[in-house]
Amino acid sequence: MSLKSLFKELEKANLHLKKYNHVNKKALDQFLSFSEQKEKLYKRKEELDVADQKIGELMQSLEMQKVEAIQFTFKQVAKNFTQVFKKLVPQGAGHLILKTKDNDDDNPEREIENSDAFTGIGIRVSFTGSDAEMREMNQLSGGQKSLVALALIFSIQKCDPAPFYLFDEIDQALDAQHRKAVADMIHELSDKAQFITTTFRPELLENAHKFYGVRFRNKVSHIDCVTKEQAKDFVEDDNTHA
The missing domain is CATH 3.40.50.300 (P-loop containing nucleotide triphosphate hydrolases)
Incomplete structure (x- = not known):
């Protein structure tokens, strides 16, 4: 091939290459860089997923400890309340009820997994000792309410004295x-x-x-x-x- 023919081929090749001027010549380097960043991010995500799982397990464990502490303390106070009320009202009887969202008082030993399930404390007393005459606070007279309130204070004091x-x-x-x-x-x-x-x-x-x-x-x-x-x-x- 003559020199003239070679120049013509070169000119054709250059014209052909001009069609690809818009191509990012740094694409390969950028691809390699982004691929490396992707691997780092995937690794970081895996670490965060593991940490999230451990934090979730810790929160669940703490929540169960909170539930157990509430139930344990309530059982102590409830036991003391029954004994104290009996001393204050020998012919009567009193009980504390741990209220929950589902209000299932028939099954106080059921498993509770979240402390948000507890809604409060209920008090039922009888000044005659008859279960049929058990009454709640809003059904009591002023003097009876005072006596129940004192019984509750004394019951708590037995668990955690001030x-x-x-x-x-x-x-x-x-x-x-x-x-x-x-x-x-x-x-x-x-x-x-x-x-x-x-x-x-x-x-x-x-x-x-x-x-x-x-x-x-x-x-x-x-x-x-x-x-x-x-x-x-x-x-x-x-x-x-x-």
Whole structure:
């Protein structure tokens, strides 16, 4: 082939190559780079999937521990409530109910996997000991509600005692028999906690260790440490003039 023919072939080849000017000449390098990034991302995703699975397992384990802790604590408080209420009301009976979303009270031992299933605590009591006369809080009188509330506080205190309790006239709506029962219960629990109470009734004074009298003189309140006899005279005098 002559030189002239070679130049013509070269010219044809160049014209043919011009058709491919729009082709990305860095495509191969970019493909290799993107392929490498793809592999890294796939590997990272696998690591994240493993981490997500472990986190899910941990959350499930913590949730089950939470459920077990709630059920364990409730069983303790419920047991204490039944015993405490029996001491406060010897002829009565009381029970705590752990409420759930499905309200299946007939099967309290069923397996619960999520703490969100718990909705609250129900209280059912009878002041006569008859199961047929079991009532809920909204069916009780003021004095009965006070007694149930105190039984619940004392039940929790047995599980997790606070250092001290401040009770303001908790015996106001109670009759003499129940006031004495409450006073005896406070005395029993006073070994593990300090109870500060205000009262206008004599029953809470019987087992107290320290007495303070509060009087209103010349438009000013005065508080003084008094003897047990002075405290009794004060409440008896107040009841006489009431």
